[in-house]
Amino acid sequence: MSQIEEQQATNVPQTTPSTETPETANSSVEDAKYLLVDDNKVNIRLMTNNFNKLGLKYQIAWNGQEALDMYKAHPERCKMILMDTSMPIMDGLHATPLIRSYEIENGLQPAxxxxxxxxDMESEKQRLVEKFGMSTTLRKPFKMEALKVVLDNWPV
Incomplete structure (x- = not known):
């Protein structure tokens, strides 16, 4: 059994750098503009399939702390961050305000x-935007059409 199969069988989040995952095998991390953040392998697989079909380059983080660290190291590779709101270690509700603070402290263009x-509740979307600094929301699991709407409305 391969390492990936073993991890999937035990449902342990993969901590291998995203450049070594099958989802990004054809993606140059240096050219990435998107950061996909979710602790669920199925959700990551669905997102990477859509991004691959669109020819978009991305990186993967498995929790908010990894996303924050990756953003701080290379904000130019994280122009758009698709962030799950509920994850272990650090969720998106905690990571997003930290990213926003880092952007302000360093004079960065907000991701x-x-x-x-x-x-899909409008009140929840408003709360996430106003209280936590999210730009918008996307209901998961999402279809290609919904992703395209977000990409069209928020070009990076």
């Missing part, structure tokens, strides 16, 4: 942060 949510 587009898309909250990946389970609900």
């Amino acid at each position: 587009v942060i898309v909250a990946l949510v389970a609900s």
Whole structure:
């Protein structure tokens, strides 16, 4: 059994750098503009399939702390961040305000942060934007059409 199969069987989040995952095998991390953040392998697989079909280059983080660290190291590779709101270690609700603070402290152009949510409620979207600094929301699991709307409305 391969390392990936073993990890999937035990449902342990993969901590291998994103440049070594099958999802990004054809993607040059140096040219990436998107950061996909989710602790669920199925959700990551669905997102990477859509991004691959669109020819978009991305990186993967498995929790908010990894996303924050990756953003601080290379903000130019994280122009749009698709961030799950509920993850272990650090969730998107904690990571997003830290990213926003880092942007202000360093005079950076704000990244587009898309909250990946389970609900379409307008009140929840408003709360995530106003209280946590998200740019917008996207209901998951999302279809290609919904992703295209976000990409069209928030070009990076």
